[in-house]
Amino acid sequence: MATGITPLGRKRGQANLAYNLSYPGKMPKQEVLALKPHPGEAIDLGDPQIRLLRGDNIGILLSLLEDKTVSGHIRCVYIDPPYATSMAFVDRNVQHAYTDTLGGAAYLEFLRQRLIVLRELLAEDGSIFVHLDQNMAFEAKIIMDEIFGRSNFRNIITRAKCNPKNYTRRQFGNISDHILFYTKNCNSVWHRPYVRWKPERIGEEYPCVDPASGRRYKKVPLHAPGVRNGETGMAWRGKMPPPGKHWQYRPSKLDQLDKAGEIYWSPTGNPRRKVFFDSAKGIPVQDIWLGFRDAHNQNILVTGYPTEKNFDLLRRIIRATTNPGDWVLDCFCGSGTTLEAAKQLGRNCIGIDNSEAAIAATVKRFASGRERMGDFVKMKKSSSARPPEITLFG
Template identity: 60%
Template sequence: MIDDNDVNNQNKLFFGDNLDSMQYLLNNGYSGKINLIYIDPPYATSHNFKNKDQQHAYSDTLEGAEFVEFLRERLILMRELLASNGSIYLHLDSNMAFTMKLIMDEIFGEKNCRAFITRKKCSTKNYTRNTFGNISDYIMFYTKSDKYTWHRPFEPWELEKMIEQYPYIDKQGRRYKKVPIHAPGERNGATGQAWRGKLPPKGKHWQYTPDKLDELDSAGEIYWSSTGNPRRMVFCNPDQGIPIQDIWLNYRDSINQAQKTTGYPTEKNFDMLKLIIASSSNPNDLVMDCFSGSGTTLGAAFELNRNWIGMDNSLESIKAIFKRFRNGLDAYGDYVNPQKTNQQHLNLLESCEFSVLSNIENYPVVKDVLKMNGF
């Protein structure tokens, strides 16, 4: 393995087979050092993909058992590289997502599956005639253990949604909703006993002990109906926002011709990667993407002050990553005036220092790309 830049750089880009690259990391002290892994591997589509300039980017030809074994042996190494409090996100479509869920359960443990996220990947497909339109893909979120880095993400409230979810207003002007204070299942303990002369409904129990219910009532958080039915008042926190759930509708990939991208096929949404990285890592943590493609993960990590390791065996990927960090991005469409587009958060014009590593066989190719990009 040849490193063309300062070996002390935290950020590293590997050109070559990621199986070899990950083994190199394990042999050089990176076991248990990666805080977050995001991968968007080939989807087993049997297609060849080209960039915007119609140059071959990569082939997605592995299918079935061959694809499963290809990814499984790499996931095993990823688990070795992952820190004890680390997380991994695996992004796939319906071709292999449900098969690979079983493999992820095997390697990381079913109990460590934190979410199976459904993402709306594109706009409605009006040309689909014989079935439902395919507009979704899936992101599996696993952790290495039950102690993991997590910063719960929120999105800002919209007034209409706030009114819908919190339809009542108290005397202090605070919005709230009413929720039951009982839950399914009978209990023999304190939560199954009478409170204020009332037993829980048949087949249910109080969610709180009588002492806790008294405390909530004293604090003005129990609503009593005209028939004497108690319910809890849950207040809206307008400053906190809405917790993001496991269906993502706002993170589609390139959706208009003015959006700036590298031109690499299957380039993922930049804001989606920022959400993942902000939720599952801390500043100065180490983020890895071993199917780096256009380098969206690396760019998002850089913008959020994380260190990164990228890997890809496609020369077009390496060129796209250099383009992202050295030259900025271009408008997506063929007929868009780049001077009229403005998406600054995608344009990383600042210098980002990183090492470029490859095996001896690929070294001459890497040298040419480095020279073309001003290294």
């Protein structure tokens, strides 16, 4: 926390929710949960770890509520629903995939009903990620605050989805989309991801070298903001913490650190903690993700399904919030990106989609893998199919 900022007690986001989003057709939660379940059609991928279901996800989610193996046991939900774009999507072979025509209140209620059921399916220590773009992400945030509780909001992750574009409109180029991250409770499964320092940044970040061991380190404060009355607010080695601050550790721990050579004493006798490069895990991942653009070069592997998401993005989300053997659920699974990432990480997964093309893409993904994007470009050139009116590749 920055110097001079003192927390006032209540945690951010813990205020009672004194507002909600109102729109025509907003169904009471109990009525949503009383809608008719439908099991959908099970598609056999020949893999007991992966369940693929075809049909409208609302009915299927409601029927999963009755399935004791998964209801209340889903550790991670990732969804990438339609974004209210008013577009029709075709795959790289110019075959119809799905249409995205709902807008406004109808769209929000469509999403809300699914989120209500998804919350019931989540484990008490589960997490949910909802991938949207600037079109609806901010309305969806309010809906998610209502359903999951504002105190369970974790992040809005901003992702760079593509390379910079040449925009002709009077606005900045839009290369970001957003992933809303909530947990069901405060004790969710969490494995913090780290990334490595780039070699050229290591010297800048860890500028000191320990003369005894030759290890590279940086110096960080040994105190933190806030006044404490216990041991950490008292003098250590005759030195009080600076005004308005307390020691980060008890004196016994500070003694231990000093004995281990992990404290740097300035010429004027001020202690600072040495953080060694070789024992640091790397840079904790923050909420801006630049390394996960969707298909952007001819060598990347894709299924050819439109709006197919970056495989490594899904790996990061699943690794951070689940353990091997856990259940992962994606009820807008498209080409099955979430399913493949979950499978590769040793998790169980349920995928749902109502599009023939999505189911076909997922079946093909598991039967013969993805293909280089360049191979689809060649196929397109030799294809005689006429492009439909609106064509958008993900």
